[in-house]
Amino acid sequence: MVLSSSERALQFGRLFVGVTLALCASAVISAALWAAGNTLIVFEFFTGQWFAHILFPATPSIGSVWVNGTLTPRFSGLGREPGWMGMYIAFAAVAWRWVGRPRWWGYLLLSAGLLCTLSTAGFGIFIVVIAYEIFFRARSVESLGRRSARALAGAATVAGAVWIALYAPVVGLLAKSDVNVLSLEERSSVLNRGIVALTDFSLGESTGVANDGIGLIAASAPNGWPYFLLVSLAFLVPLIAAGNHHRPVAMVMVLYLTILLAQPPQDSTAVYALLIAAFAWSRPRFDIPIRDERIVGESSRETARWA
Structure with missing residues (x-):
């Protein structure tokens, strides 16, 4: 509402x-x-x-x-x-x-x-998405040479971001293995179980492992591959259906990558609320009261239907 x-x-x-x-x-x-x-x-x-x-x-x-x-x-x-x-x-x-x-x-x-x-996943996703926004997001008016230069700079930036995500102090994966090895091992274990479940097209089974729903991939082990598919479609179908100039790719990327790799897709209402918000912000804004009976005239009705 x-x-x-x-x-x-x-x-x-x-x-x-x-x-x-x-x-x-x-x-x-x-x-x-x-x-x-x-x-x-x-x-x-x-x-x-x-x-x-x-x-x-x-x-x-x-x-x-x-x-x-x-x-x-x-x-x-x-x-x-x-x-x-x-x-x-x-x-x-x-x-x-x-x-x-x-x-x-x-x-x-x-x-x-x-x-x-001090979040490793948040840090890595932030860098990747910002790199997309700066270097890879399509502009309405841009020459081929400028677009190619931006793509090359973006590729170099992403490569640097990967290095930072691995070796950065405190938030890098290698640093996290020193300061919070239990968290890293737990996430790696449930992630591997999820990958096995997806490759085997498992319909889900009890894992007996705590926090087996951390990330959509990991949650595929107890819930099965249809769960992975349906949650993914909730993010991707609206993105595909949106118009070329009204696709909130970066906003959806933040939410989907976080759910995919780092946070539980279940009981995460705020993620889906923000997903709806992303498309609400990116849609064309029309102030035409479509259901207002005061709209008169054929041209007004045509415009309202188009909106």
């Missing part, structure tokens, strides 16, 4: 980007204070699984990892854990141009907030 109106959808988009920017600014302040040795916990509460903290000025935090010998809190923001906030930040970064006027300082703030999540 909210997103069925272009005006309400736009308001929601601006609110989402604004709240994300504000939380990232708070996270940067909290990180600076923490690095300076000022532990400013406003309050804490138990979520039923772990303790969450609100750091000064207003930074939600769940969990912590060792960074250069210092136990550092992870920025969770709007998410139920830091990896979700990494997805929200990446989504806000590519959604901003659809709902407002992006600013360079805003992108810096989002990047800094992403680093505060």
Whole structure:
């Protein structure tokens, strides 16, 4: 109901980007204070699984990892854990141009907030999607030479991004094997089970493994290949059906890659709500009241049907 109106959808988009920017600014302040040795916990509460903290000025935090010998809190923001906030930040970064006027300082703030999540998956997906937006997204008017130059620069950037995702301190995969080896091993184990299930066209069976639904590929082991196919189609069919100039590819990429590799597709309502929002923001905006009986005249009816 909210997103069925272009005006309400736009308001929601601006609110989402604004709240994300504000939380990232708070996270940067909290990180600076923490690095300076000022532990400013406003309050804490138990979520039923772990303790969450609100750091000064207003930074939600769940969990912590060792960074250069210092136990550092992870920025969770709007998410139920830091990896979700990494997805929200990446989504806000590519959604901003659809709902407002992006600013360079805003992108810096989002990047800094992403680093505060210390999320490997969020970091990698962010780099890949931003590289797509800058170098591979088709422009309406562009020469072949310029397009080719951008593609070459994009390929080099993606190669560098892969290297960073592997070797970057703290958030790189190799660094994560040092600071959080249990998380990495758990995710690798369930991912391998999912790949086997897909290659064997399994209809699903109990795995007896905790967190076997982390990522759509992993969730294929307990749920079967039809589950993988149907969830994937929920993301891809609207993208294929959209007009060439109204395809929110980057926004869908953020959501689908996160669900595919890093977060559970089940009980993740916000992902599907943002998927609907992505198409609401990218559709042509017509202010014609199609169901308004006051529309009169043949030309008006024709225009309304076209809209």
